[in-house]
Amino acid sequence: MEKYGVAIIGAGIVGASLFSELARKGVKVVMLEKSADVSDGSTKANSGIVHAGYDPIPGTLKAKFNIRGSQIYPSMCQRLGVGICQCGTLVVANESGREALEQLLHRGIENGVSGLRIIEREELHEMEPNLADNIDIALFAPTGAVISPYLVCIALAEEGVVNGGVAKLNFEVNRIEKVNDSYILGNGTEQVEADFVINCAGVNANTINAMVGAPTFDTHYVKGEYLLLDKSQNGFVNRPIFPLPTKAGKGILATPTLHGNIMLGPTAIPCEPNDTTVDAEGIAIIKEKIKLSVKEPNYKKVIKLFAGVRVVSGDDFVIDKLPNSHFYYTVGICSPGLTAAPAIAEYLCEKLVADGMEVSVHKFVPRTPYVTTNDLSKKQLKELIKKDASFGKIVCRCEKITEGEVVEALNSPLHPTTVDGIKRRMRPTMGRCQGGFCLPKLIKIMSRELDVPEEEITLHGNKSEILAKDKD
Numbered sequence: 001m002e003k004y005g006v007a008i009i010g011a012g013i014v015g016a017s018l019f020s021e022l023a024r025k026g027v028k029v030v031m032l033e034k035s036a037d038v039s040d041g042s043t044k045a046n047s048g049i050v051h052a053g054y055d056p057i058p059g060t061l062k063a064k065f066n067i068r069g070s071q072i073y074p075s076m077c078q079r080l081g082v083g084i085c086q087c088g089t090l091v092v093a094n095e096s097g098r099e100a101l102e103q104l105l106h107r108g109i110e111n112g113v114s115g116l117r118i119i120e121r122e123e124l125h126e127m128e129p130n131l132a133d134n135i136d137i138a139l140f141a142p143t144g145a146v147i148s149p150y151l152v153c154i155a156l157a158e159e160g161v162v163n164g165g166v167a168k169l170n171f172e173v174n175r176i177e178k179v180n181d182s183y184i185l186g187n188g189t190e191q192v193e194a195d196f197v198i199n200c201a202g203v204n205a206n207t208i209n210a211m212v213g214a215p216t217f218d219t220h221y222v223k224g225e226y227l228l229l230d231k232s233q234n235g236f237v238n239r240p241i242f243p244l245p246t247k248a249g250k251g252i253l254a255t256p257t258l259h260g261n262i263m264l265g266p267t268a269i270p271c272e273p274n275d276t277t278v279d280a281e282g283i284a285i286i287k288e289k290i291k292l293s294v295k296e297p298n299y300k301k302v303i304k305l306f307a308g309v310r311v312v313s314g315d316d317f318v319i320d321k322l323p324n325s326h327f328y329y330t331v332g333i334c335s336p337g338l339t340a341a342p343a344i345a346e347y348l349c350e351k352l353v354a355d356g357m358e359v360s361v362h363k364f365v366p367r368t369p370y371v372t373t374n375d376l377s378k379k380q381l382k383e384l385i386k387k388d389a390s391f392g393k394i395v396c397r398c399e400k401i402t403e404g405e406v407v408e409a410l411n412s413p414l415h416p417t418t419v420d421g422i423k424r425r426m427r428p429t430m431g432r433c434q435g436g437f438c439l440p441k442l443i444k445i446m447s448r449e450l451d452v453p454e455e456e457i458t459l460h461g462n463k464s465e466i467l468a469k470d471k472d
């Protein structure tokens with residue numbers, strides 16, 4: 001049985017941030033993820049916004065880690081070689097919302113957010129021509145940004161791996177045993193041993209805590225549904241546009257995605273932990289509420305409906321350890337958890353060092369960003385095709401993704417084996433046709449490269465085969 005300094009349970013943005021943080025410090029770390037790929041929980045389906053930090057109540061963990069996280073993101077994305085669009089964010093209102101906006105401004109200043117200002121009607125409508133006519137003012141937060149949440153998570157996990165960390169996918173921790181000074185974590189067929197265990201299991205955090213007798217918390221689950229519009233709608237809004245927040249959350253927003261789509265949502269519907277369905281009621285809520293902020297979007301251009309689930313525990317994050325142990329837990333990491341994750345990782349790492357975690361001298365190995373042909377000049381692309389003709393063979397027409405890029409994704413440090421894994425790295429099937437044209441080609445390439453029959457290629461792992469097996 002392999003022995004590690006630290007075992008992280010869960011490879012969402014919190015687990016992956018910590019994994020990278022520890023591996024870069026030379027810690028012998030393993031990250032255990034139940035799914036076939038990282039970023040398969042809340043991290044894959046959210047608004048993708050690095051929040052500036054005007055929203056959380058001052059003094060809370062949410063406020064502290066939101067602010068620090070938003071400071072870390074720009075340099076972290078540069079280090080990882082992934083995109084970030086520092087477009088700022090707007091909370092919009094009509095004149096009757098001025099007092100509430102000013103309160104938000106003061107809360108932001110108290111939290112330490114820089115550059116916040118109230119923008120008046122003329123300037124505002126010049127910045128965002130598609131705002132609803134009755135919008136008069138906005139709070140502009142220039143430090144707000146847009147990222148691709150799953151790409152950041154994947155890049156952090158890859159960075160952890162290239163710096164010596166071990167990521168075990170399809171490893172669902174279902175048993176933790178304390179033996180002398182260490183923990184044995186098992187999935188029924190395999191075990192690993194670690195001095196420290198960090199629970200980053202998102203909606204399953206209580207189940208993991210219960211395995212070691214750590215406290216469990218009152219939690220509830222809230223579904224957020226979205227409509228995604230085709231890239232032809234790029235420019236409908238230039239930055240995330242929020243309505244005034246309410247007790248139910250930040251409200252239904254319109255936002256550009258990092259890759260040039262427009263996203264509308266999310267709803268906030270109480271749900272079961274893994275309910276990511278989208279229904280007519282949710283769509284109707286989005287269509288009704290979005291009118292508060294922007295003009296009517298072109299709903300004929302909707303290409304995808306999807307949902308993510310937030311786990312909520314009281315009003316704040318819970319980040320703590322079981323007394324007299326080396327077991328740490330993160331519970332209720334709802335919004336702004338994506339923003340806060342790198343700061344939570346930094347904090348946990350400091351706690352672990354103070355608690356005796358072994359750190360060794362380590363020379364940082366940078367992650368190699370993917371070659372994406374869309375980012376190359378014609379000359380660069382020609383040269384690449386000369387070296388490797390597969391970069392000249394288009395697989396996904398909507399997103400212009402080549403066979404070379406698919407193969408590159410398959411050979412990337414986490415060795416994804418699912419269609420969703422390739423999709424989240426390189427974007428085939430993410431475009432207007434949603435895989436109608438490219439999925440068969442993708443399956444063929446994956447089957448050839450992974451040396452498995454086409455019928456065994458899955459969408460997202462276990463029991464999600466795409467093709468029917470021949471009955472013979």
Ligand SMILES: Cc1cc2nc3c(=O)[nH]c(=O)nc-3n(C[C@H](O)[C@H](O)[C@H](O)COP(=O)(O)OP(=O)(O)OC[C@H]3O[C@@H](n4cnc5c(N)ncnc54)[C@H](O)[C@@H]3O)c2cc1C
Pocket residue numbers: 009010011012013014015032033034035038039040041042043044045046047048049050051171172173174200201202203204208223224225266307308309310333334335336337338339340
């Ligand atoms: C609709 C919506 C919109 C949001 N928008 C934003 C936003 O714009 N900005 C922002 O900052 N935040 C946002 N958030 C919050 C953010 O998405 C979450 O806070 C964040 O993704 C939580 O990350 P996590 O790593 O804690 O959990 P997860 O991403 O859920 O990761 C937990 C992982 O643990 C794994 N796991 C579970 N049980 C086990 C087990 N037994 N063994 C092994 N692995 C296990 C899961 O498979 C999963 O991969 C939003 C959330 C939602 C739902």
